[in-house]
Every structure is written in structure tokens, then in C-alpha cells.
Amino acid sequence: MSANLQLTDDGRLRHLLTLDGLPARILTQILDTAASFITVTDSERDVKKVPLLRGKAIFNIFFENSTRTRTTFEIAAKRLSADVVNLNINASSQSKGETLLDTIANLSAMQADMFIVRHAAAGAGHLIARHVAPHIHIVNAGDGRCSHPTQGLLDMFTLRHYKGPFHNLRVAIVGDVLHSRVARSQIHALTTLGCPEVRVVAPKTLLPRDVENLGVHVFHKMAEGIKDVDAVLMLRLQNERMRGSRLPTAGEYYKHWGLTPDKLKLAKPDAIVMHPGPMNRGVEIDSAVADGMQSVILSQVTFGIAVRMAVMSILAGN
Amino acid sequence: MKIHIKNGRVIDPASGLDAVLDIYVAASHIVGIGAPAAGPSQGRRSAPSGGSEAWGPSIPADFHANQTIDASGLIVCPGLVDLSVRLREPGLEYMATLETEMHAAAVGGITSLACPPDTDPPLDEPGLVEMLKFRAKHMPGPRVYPVGALTRKLKGEGITEMAELTEAGCIAFSQADAPLIDTQVLLRAMEYAKTFELSVWLRPQDPHLAREGVAHDGVVAARLGFPPIPVPAETVALSTILLLVRETGARVHLARLSSRAGIEMVRHAKQDGLPITCDVGIHHVHLSEMDTADFNAHCHLIPPLRSQRDRDAIRHGLEDGTIDAICSDHAPVDDDAKELPFQEAEPGATGVELLLPLTLKWARETGLPLTKALGYITQHPAAILGVDAGRIGIGRPADLCLFDPEATWVVNRANLASLGKNSPFLGLEMQGRVQYTLIDGHLDFRRGNHH
Numbered sequence: 001m002s003a004n005l006q007l008t009d010d011g012r013l014r015h016l017l018t019l020d021g022l023p024a025r026i027l028t029q030i031l032d033t034a035a036s037f038i039t040v041t042d043s044e045r046d047v048k049k050v051p052l053l054r055g056k057a058i059f060n061i062f063f064e065n066s067t068r069t070r071t072t073f074e075i076a077a078k079r080l081s082a083d084v085v086n087l088n089i090n091a092s093s094q095s096k097g098e099t100l101l102d103t104i105a106n107l108s109a110m111q112a113d114m115f116i117v118r119h120a121a122a123g124a125g126h127l128i129a130r131h132v133a134p135h136i137h138i139v140n141a142g143d144g145r146c147s148h149p150t151q152g153l154l155d156m157f158t159l160r161h162y163k164g165p166f167h168n169l170r171v172a173i174v175g176d177v178l179h180s181r182v183a184r185s186q187i188h189a190l191t192t193l194g195c196p197e198v199r200v201v202a203p204k205t206l207l208p209r210d211v212e213n214l215g216v217h218v219f220h221k222m223a224e225g226i227k228d229v230d231a232v233l234m235l236r237l238q239n240e241r242m243r244g245s246r247l248p249t250a251g252e253y254y255k256h257w258g259l260t261p262d263k264l265k266l267a268k269p270d271a272i273v274m275h276p277g278p279m280n281r282g283v284e285i286d287s288a289v290a291d292g293m294q295s296v297i298l299s300q301v302t303f304g305i306a307v308r309m310a311v312m313s314i315l316a317g318n
Numbered sequence: 319m320k321i322h323i324k325n326g327r328v329i330d331p332a333s334g335l336d337a338v339l340d341i342y343v344a345a346s347h348i349v350g351i352g353a354p355a356a357g358p359s360q361g362r363r364s365a366p367s368g369g370s371e372a373w374g375p376s377i378p379a380d381f382h383a384n385q386t387i388d389a390s391g392l393i394v395c396p397g398l399v400d401l402s403v404r405l406r407e408p409g410l411e412y413m414a415t416l417e418t419e420m421h422a423a424a425v426g427g428i429t430s431l432a433c434p435p436d437t438d439p440p441l442d443e444p445g446l447v448e449m450l451k452f453r454a455k456h457m458p459g460p461r462v463y464p465v466g467a468l469t470r471k472l473k474g475e476g477i478t479e480m481a482e483l484t485e486a487g488c489i490a491f492s493q494a495d496a497p498l499i500d501t502q503v504l505l506r507a508m509e510y511a512k513t514f515e516l517s518v519w520l521r522p523q524d525p526h527l528a529r530e531g532v533a534h535d536g537v538v539a540a541r542l543g544f545p546p547i548p549v550p551a552e553t554v555a556l557s558t559i560l561l562l563v564r565e566t567g568a569r570v571h572l573a574r575l576s577s578r579a580g581i582e583m584v585r586h587a588k589q590d591g592l593p594i595t596c597d598v599g600i601h602h603v604h605l606s607e608m609d610t611a612d613f614n615a616h617c618h619l620i621p622p623l624r625s626q627r628d629r630d631a632i633r634h635g636l637e638d639g640t641i642d643a644i645c646s647d648h649a650p651v652d653d654d655a656k657e658l659p660f661q662e663a664e665p666g667a668t669g670v671e672l673l674l675p676l677t678l679k680w681a682r683e684t685g686l687p688l689t690k691a692l693g694y695i696t697q698h699p700a701a702i703l704g705v706d707a708g709r710i711g712i713g714r715p716a717d718l719c720l721f722d723p724e725a726t727w728v729v730n731r732a733n734l735a736s737l738g739k740n741s742p743f744l745g746l747e748m749q750g751r752v753q754y755t756l757i758d759g760h761l762d763f764r765r766g767n768h769h
Contacts, residue, residue: 005612020541101657121659122542123613131657144661146542184543208540209548 005099005129012318015138016311017125018147019188027193031117031157033310034303040079052313053082056113060086061103062141063119068277069141069151072301073116075306082114104128112136114315121145137315145179150311151276155305156193158296160310161303162272164229168191168295172199172219172226172267174257174286176206182276183235184214193217201225202257205246222257227266234259234275237284250283260286272296319757320344325354325391326720330710331693341394342381343716346759351712383459385761389720392753393645395692396461396708397429397717399699401645402573403670407453407463408446409438414650414737416490418449418458419670422736424763426671427719428644430700430707431460435467436494442467442478444486451487456561461717463489465519468507472496472678477507489703490517490571495620497525501558508568520559521573522580523621527551528700532661532725534624534746536608544661547622552580560587563594571702572596574647576621578631586639595702596640598632599647600676601667605629605742613665615656616742619647621727633684636694643699646673650738672729674721675748682749700762720754727751 006022008014013026017042023125023139040050060070070086077084089103095106097107099213100119107115117125122144129138142148152168156166171190177183177200191214200211201219212218219225228234242250273285273295289295320345328339328351340470342350355377369401377453403423421430433450435441441450447464454462466488470476473496480491491511500519511518533539539546552575563570575581575598584596588717601619606629609617617623635641649666656663673695681691700708707717727733729743755763 080406099654099657117660121661124542124659126613127615127659143659145545147543163686164394177542181543203489208538209544209546210540213537269365294729 005126006096008318013314015125015129016149016315017129017138017140019149019152019185019192020147022192024192024194027153027156027189029313030153030159032308033314034157034306035273036226037304037306037309038305047081050216051081053077054314056082058082058084058114058116058312059107059112060084060116060117060122060269061089061107062087063089063100063124064113064116064142065090066118066142066164069118073141073305073308075310076124076305079186080313081303082312100124101131102128106301108132108136108181114139115314116141116167119228120144139311139315141180145181145184147185147188148181149185150304150308151182151309152189153311154293154300154307155186155276156189157303158274158300159231159272162296166175166193166195169195169230170197170228171195171231171233172201172229173216173233173235174222174225174259176237176241177195177202177211177235178206178208179241180235186233187214187216189232199225200299203247206221206241222263223266229267229271231272231274232259232264234273234285235280236276237280255284258282258284259289259291262286264289274300279303320341320381320384320669321574321716321756321759322381322383323389323394323718323720326392326394326452328394329688329692330709331689332697332709333652333711335441335710336689336690341718342378342383343756343759344381346376346716348712348714349714350378350381351739382524384709387720387754391722391724393688393723394467394710394718394719394720396696396710397719397755397757398427398673398695399703399708400428400431400648400670400673400695401643401648401699401702402599403428403431403433403648404436404666405433406652407437407450413652413655416453417457418571418735418737419648419650420454420457420462421763422734423460423648423670424458424755427468427674427750427755428661428670429460429665429717429719429755429757430463430705432463432489432639432703433494434465435472436492436496439465439690440464440472441488442470442472444471444479444482447483447486449654453592460757461707463487463705465489466491468518469491469498469503474498474500474503477503477510480511480516482596484514484516489518489705490508492519492573493521495521497523501527504558505562505566508566508570510563512568513575515569517571519571519573519645521621522552522555522575524551524555527554532618532622533680534607534622536607536625538611541615542611544610549577549579549624550579552621553583556583556653560592563587563592567593569593574599574602574621575625575632575635575641576602576628578628581631581635581640585635585638588640597643597645597699597702598636598641600644600669600673601742602629602632603636603644603680605674607622609742610660613660614742615658615660616667616744617739618660618663618665620665623725633680637684637686642694643702644672644673644677644694645699648737651740656740666740668734668736668741672741672743672748673735674719674752675750678723678750716756716759718756719752721750721752723750724748
């Protein structure tokens with residue numbers, strides 16, 4: 001099973017492919033380690049570097065475009081003093097017919113220590129992890145609709161930072177759960193870390209069948225779904241979903257599931273608002289909320305670097 | 319060539335025969351069945367029913383065997399009849415070749431097979447079918463019965479020359495896994511087939527509901543984010559087909575059912591007397607969506623592996639006769655097309671060498687007697703094909719499978735004769751192994767290490 005592939009025989013993290021099946025102690029270890037890196041990333045500090053990964057070669061391999069995620073991994077790796085190579089594969093070898101595993105084999109031959117992989121297909125990281133030499137670590141930076149573990153972890157870090165222990169929290173995940181690897185990672189992390197009530201809020205066309213089996217409560221109406229929650233985790237609505245057979249228009253979506261100041265009043269007064277970015281203002285979130293007092297969206301970005309530093313340093317140490 | 323098969327436990331599902339007997343083969347046919355010629359042999363298994371006492375010695379007059387096979391400890395059953403074996407010829411030889419897959423089928427005890435028309439080009443012209451028949455006839459291996467394309471290029475637009483294709487050797491017509499979007503074309507194709515009393519084989523799947531899908535719309539797809547193929551993709555298409563069968567009276571065989579709801583519809587349609595038959599793939603008798611949870615591309619199959627309840631419904635449908643036959647749905651795929659993330663991998667599994675052991679596994683798990691279980695891979699599919707096969711009896715073609723029900727073997731690349739090494743069962747142990755395959759009275763395959 002997938003969980004074993006991620007762990008060494010003595011139960012330490014070997015690859016980070018998904019949060020599904022990872023024990024709470026490893027999630028907590030990553031969050032605690034990230035907390036220790038917060039000072040390194042502190043803007044007050046002159047030298048934002050530690051030498052933990054000096055001499056290590058980290059390859060950012062992105063089979064799918066993403067400037068933002070790739071950049072945060074790059075910054076995290078550089079703050080750990082690693083050498084970073086960025087590769088956008090869709091533009092090069094794949095179009096020449098090279099297979100995924102051939103690409104990986106070639107890059108492995110360049111003495112890589114770690115691959116950060118984003119791919120459009122679920123399980124791409126698992127496939128690569130099964131084929132690389134034992135000393136190479138894989139970090140999944142997003143695979144299809146399946147998982148985006150570092151995003152899920154940075155969301156947990158943010159939640160814990162602002163709201164304290166998970167066992168007191170009621171959290172709503174709002175939007176396109178069906179196509180969202182972020183939502184899946186959030187759900188696995190929240191249920192593993194002991195969050196007693198995880199809700200998903202979306203129209204039926206944007207929810208997977210049997211989603212209740214993931215341990216969440218299903219709501220279709222915002223007013224009910226975010227009532228009295230401690231945190232609202234908004235999801236990005238992809239442009240191509242805004243018109244079609246799943247949703248009639250962006251306008252109707254905004255009216256029913258867009259997070260506006262009025263709707264946010266239904267949550268607890270001190271509830272926080274999160275979003276993995278990039279945001280569609282006026283589609284899933286109103287600017288007044290995105291830029292408002294309850295928004296911690298920019299903190300997520302900052303914490304994201306510390307969390308990725310934590311993941312990479314833990315993997316390199318195992 | 320005269321062959322004397324001694325002391326085998328002969329099982330013939332069609333007649334219910336299960337007894338230790340000798341079989342005499344001459345001129346491509348079974349010419350005698352009788353009690354073992356020379357006294358009881360050592361260590362022979364006793365037959366649970368229809369004991370050999372009922373049969374007198376029946377050595378045909380003037381029978382002098384050229385070859386004697388000692389089948390002590392082996393089960394002798396009709397050669398297997400497989401309703402879906404992709405031989406990958408013409409056009410897809412990078413996956414497998416006619417020669418290798420015919421041989422693999424014989425290794426699996428298969429003596430008759432139907433091959434779907436999804437070759438490149440598809441089997442939509444008499445010349446292609448004649449060439450395939452000709453090539454197959456001149457090499458060792460099972461009898462090959464091509465299934466012709468129902469529509470030209472399998473595009474679902476114009477119907478093919480079904481009458482000509484039948485003369486060329488096609489035994490039925492299908493779209494294989496290609497969509498037939500235009501329901502009017504489906505209606506016309508069924509009417510035209512009915513005109514000649516031809517059989518139409520359809521795998522029910524609505525192309526719109528299945529669009530971009532790769533896995534069952536259930537717990538695992540929800541968890542892993544696989545683009546789903548919901549059960550209604552099967553039931554909606556099935557409902558259309560069943561209504562058109564009612565309308566046209568066409569003889570329709572439903573291929574590869576996968577869902578509990580679909581099987582329930584077939585059960586009712588059969589009770590209503592519709593002229594339909596149906597099959598499932600052997601992998602769907604054993605596996606479920608849970609087997610896709612570690613992204614194993616070998617479990618990316620068409621139709622998708624569904625829930626445990628669906629799998630249980632398939633087993634129940636087999637036992638109560640709603641489902642007539644089990645096929646291997648053999649689809650050899652080269653490594654390059656399988657060593658990919660689940661959803662990008664070419665679907666399908668190699669199957670001809672696993673059909674028998676996996677059927678035996680199912681029989682052991684359910685306690686079904688072999689006289690019944692083996693019927694799903696011999697007598698019943700032969701009836702669907704409409705050919706004289708799948709039975710043991712005097713005067714019948716000598717197509718026989720002799721297997722050791724106790725022998726165990728591990729499924730691995732080296733042990734598979736098929737060029738396709740793509741199996742969900744790689745690394746697992748099977749019980750039951752073919753030792754000899756007789757096709758048309760000739761020993762087509764014998765395993766090296768059996769004495």
C-alpha cells in the first residue's frame with residue numbers, strides 16, 4: 001500500500017507522496033520542525049540560510065506548469081543551502097516521446113538526491129518512488145486530483161498557528177473538492193490530526209461520489225456549511241469549470257458558494273479564512289474577505305516555505 | 319495420429335460426467351471413452367460421481383495408439399473456450415504477435431477463442447478476416463473465431479458488410495471497446511444483423527457518462543481523485559440495448575458486465591425471455607476497486623474494477639446463471655504502455671494463462687463443483703460462439719485440456735508465455751496448471767516437466 005512506500009522499515013519518512021495513511025506523529029514532526037525554521041525565514045534576519053542540505057542536489061521536476069509552487073520549493077531548498085535545478089518537462093523531453101521513467105532515470109544519473117515532482121496524473125510520485133535508487137527521496141508537489149501533501153501540511157501549520165490544537169476545531173472546506181488535490185490532502189491531514197468535524201461545502205457537481213467515506217460531513221449550502229466553524233478553507237475554482245456542465249456561470253457560483261463578508265459572519269467571530277492561491281476574486285472569494293482581518297492567506301505562503309524546508313530536511317536526514 | 323489418454327479424471331460439464339476414464343482420440347475426434355484399460359492405477363483420485371463402473375472398457379476396434387498420455391492425477395476437461403482474446407494482429411504487433419498469443423492460449427488450455435475486432439485496422443473487411451483466419455490456421459494453437467467490426471473502422475457511423483464478413487469467417491459482430499454514440503446506428507445494426515440471424519456482441523458503456531474516466535466512481539476514486547466511470551455508464555447503455563433487443567429481436571451477447579445494477583437488469587431481461595447472453599472477465603470475478611488503491615496500473619482494466627458489492631454480485635450472477643460465461647479478456651500490453659501513472663497506462667491485463675487457475679480459485683473459494691465451474695469456460699462460451707466445442711463425448715472434436723489441479727506456480731514474467739506480462743497477479747501463486755493441450759486431435763502443447 002501507498003503508506004509503506006513512504007516510510008522506511010523503521011517507520012521514518014522516506015518519500016512524501018500523500019498524507020493519506022501517514023501517521024500523526026510524522027505530520028506533527030513536520031509541523032514542529034517547520035516551527036523551528038520560522039526564525040530562519042524571518043524577514044528581520046540578515047542571512048536566511050542554514051547549511052543542512054549543503055552539497056545536496058534537488059531537482060524540481062514539473063510536468064505541469066506552476067510558477068508559485070516551484071518557486072516556494074526552490075526558495076526552501078536554497079535556504080537549506082542545497083543546489084537546485086528546475087526542469088519544466090512538458091516543454092522538453094516528454095514532447096520528444098521520452099517516458100516518465102526514462103526522464104527520471106536520466107536525472108538520477110546526474111546524482112540527484114531529491115526530486116520534487118508535479119504531474120497531471122494521480123500516483124505519478126508513487127510510480128517514480130518505486131523505480132528510483134533507495135537513496136533518492138521523492139516529494140510530491142501535486143499529482144492530478146490526488147494529493148498535494150506540502151500544501152496540506154502548510155495549511156495544518158497555519159491552522160495550528162492561529163487556532164491551536166486540532167481536537168477543538170470545526171473546519172469547512174469550500175469549493176471544488178472533486179478536482180482538488182489540495183482538498184484531499186487537507187481532509188487526510190485533518191482527520192489524522194484529530195480534527196473532530198471536517199465539513200465539505202459544494203454543489204453536488206463538484207463533490208466526489210462517496211466523499212463521506214473520507215470522514216467528512218457534506219453540506220451543499222454555505223449558510224449551513226460554514227455556520228460556527230473555526231476556519232474556512234476555500235478552494236480555487238479552475239477557469240474551465242466556471243462554465244459548462246458542472247456550473248452554469250461564475251456568477252451563480254459566486255452567489256451561492258463565494259465567500260462574502262455576509263456569509264463569513266455565520267462562522268465563529270474569530271474564524272480564519274485560508275486559500276491555497278491563486279485566488280479568483282469575485283468568483284470563490286470576495287476581495288473584502290481576501291484582504292480582510294480574518295484572512296491568513298499571505299501567512300500561508302510564508303509558512304509554506306518553512307514547511308517545505310522541514311519536509312526536505314527530514315527526508316535528507318532519514 | 320491416435321492418442322490414448324489414460325487414467326485421467328474426466329470432467330465434462332455439459333453431461334455432468336466426473337469419473338476416472340480413458341479417452342481414445344483418432345482422426346481429430348474422440349472415438350472412445352471407457353473404464354481404464356489396465357486395472358486401477360496407483361494413487362488415483364476417486365471420482366465423486368458417475369464412477370467409472372458405469373463405463374465398460376471401450377477401446378475402439380483396431381485402435382493402436384501412436385501416443386499414450388498417462389493422465390493419472392490430472393483432470394481431463396474440454397479445451398477452454400475464450401470469448402475475448404486480443405491477438406494484436408493486424409497492426410498492433412508491438413504489443414504481441416499472433417504466434418506468441420496463440421501459443422500462450424494453448425499453454426493456458428484454450429482450444430477455441432474469439433478475437434475482438436479492435437485491431438489496426440479493425441476487422442471490418444472480409445480480406446482482413448480471411449488473412450487472419452489463414453495465418454491462424456497455418457500455425458499451431460487454438461481455433462480462431464474472429465468477431466467482425468459492427469461499424470466501419472469501429473467509428474459507430476456506417477455498418478459493415480456483415481454477410482460478407484460472416485462468409486469470411488466472422489462469428490459475431492461488435493464494437494469491442496469503441497463507443498457507439500449514435501443510437502440510430504445501433505438500432506439499424508441490430509436490425510441488419512437480425513436479417514441474417516447474426517449475433518451482436520456489445521459491451522454496455524455510455525461514452526458520455528464514461529468520458530475521461532479510468533476507475534469506478536467509488537471510495538477509491540473519491541480518495542485518490544481518479545476520473546470516475548459511474549455505474550450508470552453501464553446501466554444506461556444496457557437499458558438502451560435491452561430496449562432495442564425487445565424492438566428488434568436481435569440476438570445480443572452482453573460483454574464484460576461489471577456492476578451489480580447491470581447484472582440485476584440482465585437477470586430481469588432473461589426472466590422476460592429476451593434472447594441475450596452475457597459474460598464477465600475473469601479479473602472481475604476476483605478483484606475490486608480496492609486493488610487500484612496503490613495505483614497499480616495492472617489493475618487499470620476495462621470496464622473498471624468496481625466495488626466489493628459489485629464483485630460479489632458478479633459471483634452471485636455466475637452461480638444463478640444470469641452470467642453465462644467467463645472470459646480472459648486477454649489484452650497483452652507492452653511495458654512502455656503500462657509503466658505509467660495509473661490513468662495514463664494502457665488498460666487491460668494478460669489473461670489466457672490465468673483463465674483456468676483463476677476459475678479454479680473461484681471454484682475453491684465458493685465451493686462450486688468443477689462440473690459446474692468449468693462450464694463457464696467450456697460448454698457455455700462454446701454455445702455463445704455457436705460452435706461444436708466445449709464438450710467431451712464420442713464423435714466430438716478432440717479439443718482437450720489436461721491439467722494438474724494440485725500443481726502450484728507463481729505468476730511472473732518468466733512463467734508467462736504471452737508477450738504481455740501485464741497481470742495484477744504478478745508475484746502471486748496460482749493452483750492448477752495445464753500439462754497438455756490437445757487441439758483437433760493433436761498434442762498442441764505439453765509442459766516439459768510433467769512425467
